[in-house]
Amino acid sequence: MIDMLDGRDIICVGPVDWDPIWNRSQQLMSRLNGSNRILYIEPPATLLSAFKDRSLWFKWWQWLKGPRSKTENIYLYSPPPTLPFGYMYPLVNRLNQRWVLLFAGRMAKKLGFKSPIVWTYLPNSLVLARGLGPSILVYDCVDEHSEFPGLINKEAVLEMEKDLLAGSDLVFASAGGLYQSKKSFAETIHLVPNAADVGHFARADSEETLVPEEIAGISRPLLGFVGVIHDWIDLDLIQYVARRRPDWSVVMIGPVGPGINVARLRELPNVHFLGRKDKEDLPGYIKAFDVCLNTFRKNQLTDRVSPLKLYEYLASGRPVVSVEMPGVFEFRDIIEIAGDYESFLNAVERALTQESKEKKKRRLEIAAENSWENRLAFMSGKINEILGDSR
Numbered sequence: 001m002i003d004m005l006d007g008r009d010i011i012c013v014g015p016v017d018w019d020p021i022w023n024r025s026q027q028l029m030s031r032l033n034g035s036n037r038i039l040y041i042e043p044p045a046t047l048l049s050a051f052k053d054r055s056l057w058f059k060w061w062q063w064l065k066g067p068r069s070k071t072e073n074i075y076l077y078s079p080p081p082t083l084p085f086g087y088m089y090p091l092v093n094r095l096n097q098r099w100v101l102l103f104a105g106r107m108a109k110k111l112g113f114k115s116p117i118v119w120t121y122l123p124n125s126l127v128l129a130r131g132l133g134p135s136i137l138v139y140d141c142v143d144e145h146s147e148f149p150g151l152i153n154k155e156a157v158l159e160m161e162k163d164l165l166a167g168s169d170l171v172f173a174s175a176g177g178l179y180q181s182k183k184s185f186a187e188t189i190h191l192v193p194n195a196a197d198v199g200h201f202a203r204a205d206s207e208e209t210l211v212p213e214e215i216a217g218i219s220r221p222l223l224g225f226v227g228v229i230h231d232w233i234d235l236d237l238i239q240y241v242a243r244r245r246p247d248w249s250v251v252m253i254g255p256v257g258p259g260i261n262v263a264r265l266r267e268l269p270n271v272h273f274l275g276r277k278d279k280e281d282l283p284g285y286i287k288a289f290d291v292c293l294n295t296f297r298k299n300q301l302t303d304r305v306s307p308l309k310l311y312e313y314l315a316s317g318r319p320v321v322s323v324e325m326p327g328v329f330e331f332r333d334i335i336e337i338a339g340d341y342e343s344f345l346n347a348v349e350r351a352l353t354q355e356s357k358e359k360k361k362r363r364l365e366i367a368a369e370n371s372w373e374n375r376l377a378f379m380s381g382k383i384n385e386i387l388g389d390s391r
Contacts, residue, residue, distance in 0.1 A: 097127035123161035177304030203283035204316035224289035294322035
């Protein structure tokens with residue numbers, strides 16, 4: 001536990017629901033000291049989103065429950081549905097933010113939060129964040145939000161984010177590309193890459209960890225991917241590898257995003273979709289991998305991302321093959337990196353045939369240096385520098 005923010009109330013404007021898929025926001029919030037009370041505001045559904053993704057219907061009524069206690073000091077709150085097109089029209093966004101503030105502010109008051117640290121992940125959240133009365137406003141920028149697919153006006157998102165950058169007391173950026181693109185708009189900004197739950201994923205290298213039956217029976221060599229299967233994952237590359245090497249098995253672990261068609265891959269006998277797995281079970285699945293795959297598409301979104309799954313792969317000790325992207329180059333000595341499809345195939349061959357105890361040892365050492373505990377200690381220190389003795 002990190003205690004530099006001891007006793008502070010924190011409101012986190014999260015980019016995703018707390019469950020089921022954990023990312024940076026949950027990893028950091030869950031590691032704060034037990035003396036910190038945390039209100040985690042999940043992103044609201046819009047009046048249209050449930051029609052596009054049926055799994056979101058529950059969010060239409062969940063807000064009626066009020067804050068849900070996740071642990072003794074972490075409360076989750078899902079706001080009521082908002083208007084669509086908030087990422088296209090600033091006026092709609094301001095209306096949505098004030099609407100969410102009306103309810104989230106009431107929840108914070110009910111819990112007795114006063115002068116909280118407001119820690120936001122959403123580029124359009126300045127009105128909400130400032131309305132919550134923060135002692136300090138922190139923006140943790142982890143994606144180039146303007147490059148996401150869907151109902152987004154790129155220029156509008158960039159302008160809303162510029163307002164947030166200027167209005168924040170402290171900004172963190174998870175990737176070098178994000179840092180460079182945001183630094184001129186922020187007064188105080190620091191580069192803080194993603195990390196791994198090192199102890200958890202190191203279980204993939206433990207003799208005591210059991211491999212689940214559904215993956216234990218798949219023929220090897222086994223190439224594995226873990227993560228949400230969305231637009232930014234290069235499914236053409238997966239198909240290329242599976243077709244070129246039918247003697248290899250490819251396992252995809254994670255939910256398939258709405259609107260993502262994987263039918264052509266399901267038709268291949270050596271590609272296996274195992275669906276979403278509880279994070280507690282992931283080490284057992286990764287233990288079965290002969291090679292871990294990092295297969296992002298190449299575009300401006302992925303050029304400015306710190307691949308969280310890469311750090312988790314490193315912590316497992318398993319060989320890793322990645323596409324070329326800025327966020328992986330510093331690890332070139334301990335992973336294989338490929339610039340095109342044919343090179344990727346060759347890189348997997350090398351990972352399968354040229355693995356060594358020394359490479360594995362170095363991966364585990366590098367992973368230990370890139371833990372969420374280390375990241376949070378740094379970020380807490382920077383927050384504390386600004387807060388000083390302002391309590």
